Amino acid sequence: MRRMLLVLEPVIWLLFSAGMMVGGLLLPAWALVMGVAGPLGIAPAATSYDHVYALASHPLGRLVLLAAIALPLWGGAHHLRHVWLDFGGLRSDGLVGTLCYGVALLGSLAAIVAVARL
Amino acid sequence: MSHARPRVDAMKSARPGPTRTAPPRPPDGFPGARASAVGAVPPGREKLRSYLAFGFGGFFLMSVSLLVLRAVWALGNGEAAWSRVQASLQNPIYVIFHALAFVWLSWFVLRLFRLFPATQPRRIGPLRRPPDAVLVGGLSAAFVGVTLALAAILSGALG
Numbered sequence: 001m002r003r004m005l006l007v008l009e010p011v012i013w014l015l016f017s018a019g020m021m022v023g024g025l026l027l028p029a030w031a032l033v034m035g036v037a038g039p040l041g042i043a044p045a046a047t048s049y050d051h052v053y054a055l056a057s058h059p060l061g062r063l064v065l066l067a068a069i070a071l072p073l074w075g076g077a078h079h080l081r082h083v084w085l086d087f088g089g090l091r092s093d094g095l096v097g098t099l100c101y102g103v104a105l106l107g108s109l110a111a112i113v114a115v116a117r118l
Numbered sequence: 119m120s121h122a123r124p125r126v127d128a129m130k131s132a133r134p135g136p137t138r139t140a141p142p143r144p145p146d147g148f149p150g151a152r153a154s155a156v157g158a159v160p161p162g163r164e165k166l167r168s169y170l171a172f173g174f175g176g177f178f179l180m181s182v183s184l185l186v187l188r189a190v191w192a193l194g195n196g197e198a199a200w201s202r203v204q205a206s207l208q209n210p211i212y213v214i215f216h217a218l219a220f221v222w223l224s225w226f227v228l229r230l231f232r233l234f235p236a237t238q239p240r241r242i243g244p245l246r247r248p249p250d251a252v253l254v255g256g257l258s259a260a261f262v263g264v265t266l267a268l269a270a271i272l273s274g275a276l277g
Binding site for chain 2: 019020021023024025026027028029030031032033034035036037038039040042043044045046047048049051052053055056057065068069070072073075076077078079080082083086088103104107110111114115117118
């Protein structure tokens with residue numbers, strides 16, 4: 001499995017760098033508005049189904065959501081795998097790498113389905 | 119110099135290259151450097167902490183992405199499913215987690231931008247590379263602008 005991870009390394013690096021940039025730019029605003037301001041009642045529109053559905057179902061909204069879900073998953077997976085390696089987890093790299101990228105792959109596929117259903 | 123045992127690099131190529139390189143090894147005191155017997159704090163200790171905190175940003179990238187996926191999935195399932203997700207987000211644990219994620223990811227991306235100039239060539243196309251402060255300042259300003267614009271759109275204040 002580690003051999004396959006080495007072969008896929010250039011593709012994973014591309015997704016990793018894109019994921020860090022996209023995730024870093026898009027997710028803080030989501031966390032602040034949808035996770036803090038909305039539930040606390042500071043931004044009531046953020047909890048409105050009609051408002052969020054209108055944003056999310058727009059073609060540009062679908063594209064942004066797909067990028068905001070799929071790319072950071074790959075960025076985070078690669079980061080966590082390397083944190084594991086930094087702590088000396090080389091022997092289990094094949095397992096941990098497969099687990100991290102597996103979550104990213106399944107999450108990306110689910111994201112495609114989720115935005116297509118809107 | 120680190121006295122830790124060298125270990126095999128996960129990215130090591132199958133065949134040796136033309137340039138000999140030393141085996142990778144963790145820096146002294148990794149991951150949690152402590153003061154030595156004479157009381158001196160090892161140099162670079164703060165950088166190690168910052169490096170590890172940057173690495174753990176991957177956890178927030180993944181977990182917030184999965185929470186976005188959960189919300190989008192609920193949107194597709196209709197208003198009742200969306201309301202259930204919104205009700206669960208009222209839990210203080212979720213609110214604290216999101217506040218922490220906001221702070222961590224903001225720091226994460228600003229640190230990423232500070233690393234950016236070192237990855238750029240001396241010339242970008244026909245132009246000389248702008249000063250590092252301009253690159254970092256521009257990217258940081260773009261982050262603030264994107265975050266404010268997205269926050270305004272999501273909260274209904276804009277658009």
